[in-house]
Amino acid sequence: xxxxxxxxxxxxxxxxxxxxxxxxxxxxxxxxxxxxxxxxxxxxxxxxxxxxxxxxxxxxxxxxxxxxxxxxxxxxxxxxxxxxxxxxxxxxxxxxxxxxxxxxxxxxxxx
Amino acid sequence: xxxxxxxxxxxxxxxxxxxxxxxxxxxxxxxxxxxxxxxxxxxxxxxxxxxxxxxxxxxxxxxxxxxxxxxxxxxxxxxxxxxxxxxxxxxxxxxxxxxxxxxxxxxxxxxxxxxxxxxxxxxxxxxxxxxxxxxxxxxxxxxxxxxxxxxxxxxxxxxxxxxxxxxxxxxxxxxxxxxxxxxxxxxxxxxx
Numbered sequence: 001x002x003x004x005x006x007x008x009x010x011x012x013x014x015x016x017x018x019x020x021x022x023x024x025x026x027x028x029x030x031x032x033x034x035x036x037x038x039x040x041x042x043x044x045x046x047x048x049x050x051x052x053x054x055x056x057x058x059x060x061x062x063x064x065x066x067x068x069x070x071x072x073x074x075x076x077x078x079x080x081x082x083x084x085x086x087x088x089x090x091x092x093x094x095x096x097x098x099x100x101x102x103x104x105x106x107x108x109x110x111x
Numbered sequence: 112x113x114x115x116x117x118x119x120x121x122x123x124x125x126x127x128x129x130x131x132x133x134x135x136x137x138x139x140x141x142x143x144x145x146x147x148x149x150x151x152x153x154x155x156x157x158x159x160x161x162x163x164x165x166x167x168x169x170x171x172x173x174x175x176x177x178x179x180x181x182x183x184x185x186x187x188x189x190x191x192x193x194x195x196x197x198x199x200x201x202x203x204x205x206x207x208x209x210x211x212x213x214x215x216x217x218x219x220x221x222x223x224x225x226x227x228x229x230x231x232x233x234x235x236x237x238x239x240x241x242x243x244x245x246x247x248x249x250x251x252x253x254x255x256x257x258x259x260x261x262x263x264x265x266x267x268x269x270x271x272x273x274x275x276x277x278x279x280x281x282x283x284x285x286x287x288x289x290x291x292x293x294x295x296x297x298x299x300x301x302x303x
Contacts, residue, residue, distance in 0.1 A: 007249070012193065016183070023179065053293070057189045057289075064127055067127065069137070078142065078143065085154055
């Protein structure tokens with residue numbers, strides 16, 4: 001019998017309604033039109049919802065640590081990709097250099 | 112004295128059932144796939160301010176409906192899992208098919224969205240934003256279809272009371288598909 005079968009189940013319906021409440025906030029928040037409110041309500045709450053689904057529905061809160069290490073490693077690769085590509089994509093020019101391909105892409109994209 | 116080699120499906124170095132461990136490895140690889148896609152999209156979205164204007168043409172209501180549908184289907188599959196643990200195979204079977212139904216509704220809404228967007232000229236090759244949109248939501252949609260097919264297959268074993276642990280495995284996968292959508296929704300439908 002694994003660990004999960006020995007624990008009492010959380011109230012899934014209650015968690016679901018909390019998720020729905022957060023979902024409503026993530027819709028309403030951006031309607032206010034303030035950038036930082038949009039960022040917090042849309043992306044911050046998406047993160048909270050994802051953590052709740054992972055913890056309670058996927059049972060990561062009671063899963064062995066090994067699984068979390070696998071997932072953290074995968075997330076680290078995502079962050080590395082972002083950090084590695086960011087200098088090339090986010091900046092088109094700097095001191096004595098111009099990223100010609102980015103400038104060209106921007107031009108093409110406008111058409 | 113006979114020798115029985117360890118079976119890949121029954122041995123467990125980690126103490127985690129092999130089937131469940133395999134699903135977690137799949138999810139780790141999926142994080143890299145979707146993570147790479149989302150990270151690339153974010154970079155372009157931050158760089159090109161005009162993408163906000165392109166994003167204003169996505170259907171927020173349809174995206175919101177689909178978020179609600181996927182969250183609800185996540186509830187259904189976790190209730191199916193609970194029923195499977197309680198050896199209530201009929202209830203587990205029923206909730207699996209409710210989940211499949213949720214996936215079906217999600218795909219119908221997505222089909223409606225794609226149809227209206229393409230009709231307005233927002234095709235895969237309209238510009239890079241729409242390329243990302245169709246790639247990310249299309250790849251996610253394929254995962255929804257795969258989950259529905261797998262659930263359909265295992266549901267009949269569940270009805271017979273066979274291999275009930277598979278309900279948990281497909282549940283973990285389905286929740287991951289839900290989590291991916293939780294991020295795609297603000298990225299493509301909310302941030303305008």
